[in-house]
Amino acid sequence: MRTLAEENYLKAIYNLSQNETGATASKLSEKLNVKLPTINSMVNKLADKELVEYQKYKGFILTEKGKKQALEVIRKHRLTELFLVKIMGFGWEEVHDIAEEVEHIKSPLFFEKMDLILSNPKYDPHGAPIPDKNGKLPKTNLKLLSNIEIGKTVRFVAVSDSSSDFLSYLSRVGISLYSSIEIIDREVFDGLLKIKVNKITTTLSGQVAEKILVE
Amino acid sequence: MRTLAEENYLKAIYNLSQNETGATASKLSEKLNVKLPTINSMVNKLADKELVEYQKYKGFILTEKGKKQALEVIRKHRLTELFLVKIMGFGWEEVHDIAEEVEHIKSPLFFEKMDLILSNPKYDPHGAPIPDKNGKLPKTNLKLLSNIEIGKTVRFVAVSDSSSDFLSYLSRVGISLYSSIEIIDREVFDGLLKIKVNKITTTLSGQVAEKILVE
DNA sequence: ATAATATGTTAGACTTATCTAACAAATATA
């Protein structure tokens, strides 16, 4: 039986692997809030179970088996987030933490029912794709708002940070999922961005623009 | 932070205390599927935390603090069961095991939302009372079907066993919550019961009659 | 290229929740 800790390691390694930098011990340590030696001993166990491949001083990568298990948990997480928003009436900024707990429920029936109620949804409330039962992800071609050329207009389709703080901030400045965003200007020095959303001009910091995914 | 195991011990001790026999080590051991010495060491820990009172070779009883915590978990369990049936469309025989998992979710918001959606419900799908936020139970005056005199007619309001096997059996023989049941006859030897439900005469074993609560 | 710094690893300890083996007390039975 997969433990809660194992599921969290698999998910974190999967998520870190999506960045160019890959999954390293110190990044995992920071993400999971455990000390470095803990990462070491746990990753060794995961390697014994053939869920990650690991060589000393190199990073970690998931095996096919590990990736499949990570995607199962991610599916549960994202289905739950959508269920919480669509069926239970939560705001998109409230659901991440609750889903972090619910994703560890074992009952397959529970999530199959969510899937049914939501009619096989493809995206969670933050625009992230929901893996299907076989772990397949709808492939997306997203760009960072921070990389879009001046003058272009793009559609805001996802965030890469689902924290309450970040999402509340977006709501506060009037940016919501699927808004059209026109890039007015960008400061070269720090990436400070002037944009137009719903005819209103706003300024976003470089850090924020890096967390906004558009197409 | 209360652990999952702790929550299960508190709940089990609470449930056993409702019987006349009270909570003993062997009954807990059977209910939780752990060996006797495990019960001993865990109950000692709960006693250290002042959640149960315990003297060697006597049974266990919950302190006020322990009872309050047990009722919190029971509230989560029963709210979940009702949510699963009413909002998600599960059958009453499917929800017990799922609720055993969901009851350990920490997020108070999650259960407050269920409570809101269900409009402060008083009873779960098996007729069991749902404790309110302060741990207060609507008081009920239930009797066992096995103790009702011949000739009386009673209303089936709850079961004391929410297992899928038992509930499926009841459905199969055409008995559902809130049915009127007339006691036609009872065999003294083994409690075998002849009843009339919806104009149909059926026979129930003594064991089954002991799991049916009526008023 | 070497020293300084940052990152990763090993060893060993601790806590929680479980187990088995051995023993003790309480209860039932002859």
Place this chain on the structure above:
DNA sequence: TATATTTGTTAGATAAGTCTAACATATTAT
């Protein structure tokens, strides 16, 4: 009432997941 049986307890072991302290390797900067 004495013995047998059932029930409860203690001691000590184990696995999972975490920690700190000490050490090793890689990376960065001079």
